[in-house]
Amino acid sequence: MGSTTGRVSERVLEGQTALVTGGSQGLGRALGGALAAAGARLVLVARHFEPLATAVAEIRAAGGEAHAIVADVADKDAAAVIAGQAAALVGPIDLLVNNASTLGPVPLRLLLDTDCEDLERALAVNLVGAFRLTKALAGPMVLRGAGTIVNVTSDAATEAYERWGAYGASKAALEQLGRVWAAELAGTGVRLFTVDPGEMDTRMHADAIPDANRAELSDPARVAERIVALVAGGDTASGARVAIRVGPSGANAAEAATR
Amino acid sequence: MTPARTYPEQRDDVRLLVIDPAAPDGTGLRETRTPALPDLLAPGDLLVVNDAATLPASLRGADENGRPVEVRLIAARGGWRSEGGASLSPLRSSPMRFAAVLFGAGDWHTRTEDRPPPPELADGARLHFGALRATVGRHATLSPRLVDLRFDGDGDALDADALWSALYKEGRPVQYAHLAHDLPLWAVQTVYATRPWAFEMPSAGRPLSWEILLALRRRGVRWASLTHAAGLSATGDPAIDAALPLPEAYEIPAATARAVAETRARGGRVVAVGTTVVRALEGAAQQHGGVLRAGRGETDLRITPAFRPRVVDGILSGAHAAHESHFQLLAAFAGSDLLAAAASHAERAGFLTHELGDSMLVLPGALALPHRTATSAP
Numbered sequence: 150m151g152s153t154t155g156r157v158s159e160r161v162l163e164g165q166t167a168l169v170t171g172g173s174q175g176l177g178r179a180l181g182g183a184l185a186a187a188g189a190r191l192v193l194v195a196r197h198f199e200p201l202a203t204a205v206a207e208i209r210a211a212g213g214e215a216h217a218i219v220a221d222v223a224d225k226d227a228a229a230v231i232a233g234q235a236a237a238l239v240g241p242i243d244l245l246v247n248n249a250s251t252l253g254p255v256p257l258r259l260l261l262d263t264d265c266e267d268l269e270r271a272l273a274v275n276l277v278g279a280f281r282l283t284k285a286l287a288g289p290m291v292l293r294g295a296g297t298i299v300n301v302t303s304d305a306a307t308e309a310y311e312r313w314g315a316y317g318a319s320k321a322a323l324e325q326l327g328r329v330w331a332a333e334l335a336g337t338g339v340r341l342f343t344v345d346p347g348e349m350d351t352r353m354h355a356d357a358i359p360d361a362n363r364a365e366l367s368d369p370a371r372v373a374e375r376i377v378a379l380v381a382g383g384d385t386a387s388g389a390r391v392a393i394r395v396g397p398s399g400a401n402a403a404e405a406a407t408r
Numbered sequence: 409m410t411p412a413r414t415y416p417e418q419r420d421d422v423r424l425l426v427i428d429p430a431a432p433d434g435t436g437l438r439e440t441r442t443p444a445l446p447d448l449l450a451p452g453d454l455l456v457v458n459d460a461a462t463l464p465a466s467l468r469g470a471d472e473n474g475r476p477v478e479v480r481l482i483a484a485r486g487g488w489r490s491e492g493g494a495s496l497s498p499l500r501s502s503p504m505r506f507a508a509v510l511f512g513a514g515d516w517h518t519r520t521e522d523r524p525p526p527p528e529l530a531d532g533a534r535l536h537f538g539a540l541r542a543t544v545g546r547h548a549t550l551s552p553r554l555v556d557l558r559f560d561g562d563g564d565a566l567d568a569d570a571l572w573s574a575l576y577k578e579g580r581p582v583q584y585a586h587l588a589h590d591l592p593l594w595a596v597q598t599v600y601a602t603r604p605w606a607f608e609m610p611s612a613g614r615p616l617s618w619e620i621l622l623a624l625r626r627r628g629v630r631w632a633s634l635t636h637a638a639g640l641s642a643t644g645d646p647a648i649d650a651a652l653p654l655p656e657a658y659e660i661p662a663a664t665a666r667a668v669a670e671t672r673a674r675g676g677r678v679v680a681v682g683t684t685v686v687r688a689l690e691g692a693a694q695q696h697g698g699v700l701r702a703g704r705g706e707t708d709l710r711i712t713p714a715f716r717p718r719v720v721d722g723i724l725s726g727a728h729a730a731h732e733s734h735f736q737l738l739a740a741f742a743g744s745d746l747l748a749a750a751a752s753h754a755e756r757a758g759f760l761t762h763e764l765g766d767s768m769l770v771l772p773g774a775l776a777l778p779h780r781t782a783t784s785a786p
Contacts, residue, residue: 205569216569229594233461233604234572241602285594289602291618292459292633 161381163188166239168231170222170282171249173200175351176301176369180246181205183373185213187381189244192235194218214239222249222278223270232285241293244380245286247279247323248301250316255356257312268315275319280326287330287339294338297380300327302345304392313357324390331388340387342379346372347394364397371395409729411586412760415595420617423759423766425727427750429742430772436746437753438775442615442767445724448774451628452676454667455621455724458610458684459633461601464579464593465608465640468515469537475527477535478511479542479557480582481607482639483654504571507548507654508557509643516583516590520644526553540574551647582608582640586762596763605637605657611763612682612725630671632664636684655708658688665702668719677721679771683737686711689719713739722771727759741770 167184171177172193181193185208193215195201201217208215216238220227235242251274253267283298290296305313306320327343334341348354350366375393379385416422420442428436440448449455465481485505510526529535533544541560548554559575561567581596596609599618621631637657642649668689671678680686691707693700698718717740728735730751738747750768759766 217573218569219573226592226594229461229592229597230576232601233463233593234576236461236602237572237604238568285597285601288599288618289459291621292457292600292602292631 160186160188162244162377165189165243166192166235166241167244167246168192168194168235168242168282168286169246169248170194170278173197173204175353176346176349176372177246177248178204179369179373180248180376181208181215182211182213182370183377184244185211185215187377190239191215192218192239192242194220194222194231194249196221221274222247222282223273225281227278228281228285231282232289236289241289242286243290243295244297244299245282246299246301246376247282248299249278250275250301250320250353252353252357253315256359257316257357259312260314263315268318271315271319272322275316276322276326279323283330287334290339291334291337296339298330298339298341299376299380300324300341300343302327302343302390304345304347306345327390328388334387342385342387343390344376344379345390345392346376347392350397366397367393367395368397409727409755409759409761411584411762412765413586413588415764416615419599420615420620422615423727423757425750425754425757425759425766425768426774427738427742427746427768427770428772428775429746429770431775435775436742437750439753439757443620445616445620445769446623446627446629448769448771449624449627449629449679450677450773452671452674453629454671454676454678455624455629455631455681456664456668456678456685456689456720457598457600457613457616457631457633457681458606458636458638458688459598459600459602460606460610460635460638460684461598461604462581462593462596462606462609463604464576464581466516466580466582467537467540467575467578468580469535469540469578471527471529472534473527476513477526477529478515479508479535479537479555480511480640480643481506481508481557482554482643483507483607484605484637484657485556504559504561504568506557506559508555509640509645509648510553510555511644516585519585520642523644528552529555538574538578540571540578550651551645553643553645554648584763587764600633602633603635605635606684607637607639608641609763610636610638610682610684612684612723612767614726614763615767616681630667632661632667634661634664634685634688635659636688638682638684653687653710655706656684656687657704657706658692659704660688660692660700660702662702665700668700672719677771677773678719679722679724679769680720681724683711683723683725683734686717686720686723686737686740690715690717693719711737711740713737713744715740717741722769722774725768725770726763727754727761727766727768729755729761732761738768738770 167189173195198219205215205217253271302320305317331341349369424442426438468478512524512526529544535542543558544555546556598613691709
């Protein structure tokens with residue numbers, strides 16, 4: 150739905166609430182715009198106030214509802230704080246997008262040169278942070294018998310790219326956690342999708358691969374529309390790993406869902 | 409009985425005293441542990457939980473003269489709690505106001521009864537808690553320590569985010585002098601904590617894990633939820649404590665009212681997790697001639713031994729000593745002889761009380777079911 154025109158024009162998530170981590174830039178920011186355009190009432194989470202406030206203001210200026218929570222998902226105390234504030238601002242959360250990620254220090258390094266602390270930080274943000282927030286929000290979803298969780302991952306989770314070891318390991322673990330989450334949540338009404346958004350034209354990508362040809366990278370706004378369609382649709386099985394490959398124009402869109 | 413001083417090793421594995429008011433004399437008590445809960449309820453029963461998340465309701469700061477003050481929020485005033493649904497959030501039009509109790513210098517390490525009194529504050533006095541600022545207003549007649557607290561910036565759409573951020577940054581959950589350590593916010597949440605309405609943890613639900621909840625469902629027990637703004641359990645101010653609980657807000661979803669009606673129509677039992685659920689269900693029913701209706705409201709219902717529940721058949725509760733008001737309200741569900749036996753058993757067996765302690769289940773017929781070693785699906 151909505152994908153034939155390349156835009157989610159219908160308000161397919163009207164009245165639903167959504168929380169997106171890493172919401173101030175890149176895919177998270179694009180997702181904020183797409184979710185708000187689809188009618189969702191939004192909470193965006195990011196570590197730094199200024200870019201987050203800009204993202205929120207942009208959505209509000211376009212007539213959407215968005216709220217800001219400044220937090221670091223790697224902080225053990227943050228999950229209960231984020232969950233509490235979010236429910237105070239928009240009510241119980243229907244959709245959680247675990248999008249916040251860190252690459253670790255750039256330029257990316259060989260595993261032989263990777264500090265243990267940098268691997269720990271990647272795991273703390275990309276894996277444990279997502280786990281904590283999922284724990285805090287999936288319980289209420291199970292109680293209500295409905296909800297969707299999207300974990301944003303990467304092909305670095307499945308391919309052995311040199312210098313992507315710490316990031317890739319954290320995303321591989323996130324994917325495995327997602328499979329088990331989906332198995333345990335079967336029958337509860339709560340779905341979980343693992344989304345690999347492909348190579349996007351974002352600051353994170355530029356940090357990792359500064360000399361990439363931007364013309365070949367996907368537009369995060371188009372990827373965001375696909376994620377909205379995935380969440381709004383009922384035809385993808387919970388637990389699926391959805392690879393989104395829209396390319397720069399969306400013309401050569403190809404999407405593969407594998408279990 | 410002694411209060412638990414720290415968490416149990418496993419959230420969902422604490423002692424459980426089962427009290428069955430329908431059992432023949434002398435057979436109405438059995439001690440087990442909380443993982444046995446799925447076997448104590450029957451297919452067709454309904455477990456109703458309070459999904460209120462616990463707020464960081466304790467704020468420490470000072471007045472304009474630098475005198476230290478702690479406030480503990482006890483109830484919401486205004487519309488902040490009616491979030492969701494409508495296109496215009498009530499947050500944008502309603503002030504962020506709370507009823508609050510004032511404490512003087514010191515912190516939770518000192519029992520509230522022993523804390524120095526707060527400074528005398530005139531109407532309009534200003535308090536600050538880090539970046540969060542508030543005006544004290546309209547002292548209640550009950551006690552000068554019970555005040556109306558209005559946070560700066562309320563009513564402004566763009567400030568709602570900042571206000572909630574500041575509250576969660578400056579606030580801490582209410583702490584307890586009988587604990588060996590302080591409690592972070594995540595430690596005072598149930599596994600299903602959803603809406604931040606509770607000023608202290610609705611702790612009867614603390615031993616419920618998803619392992620237990622999903623086992624109950626597999627057994628044919630339904631769950632339902634409501635939200636009840638549990639207030640403070642004690643303040644150390646005799647005048648306020650005598651009046652507790654103050655009127656508390658609740659919201660009962662239509663699905664829950666329906667589940668209760670269906671359960672009762674089919675002869676199932678409605679089991680409340682905690683007194684807050686009893687207050688919400690019975691309070692709402694009382695306001696509608698004994699019939700439970702969905703919706704929002706506020707109840708001042710006090711459950712006394714003379715109270716006859718019309719909606720709730722049984723209650724899962726924290727363990728309490730016989731002299732505590734929480735224990736006395738169990739008398740609405742069981743006779744005094746049986747409760748006296750229960751209290752002395754709990755005392756003898758060394759049950760732990762309070763937020764992190766052991767549990768009690770009062771439920772007619774709980775011990776009538778054949779004892780099962782394996783869970784059987786209907």
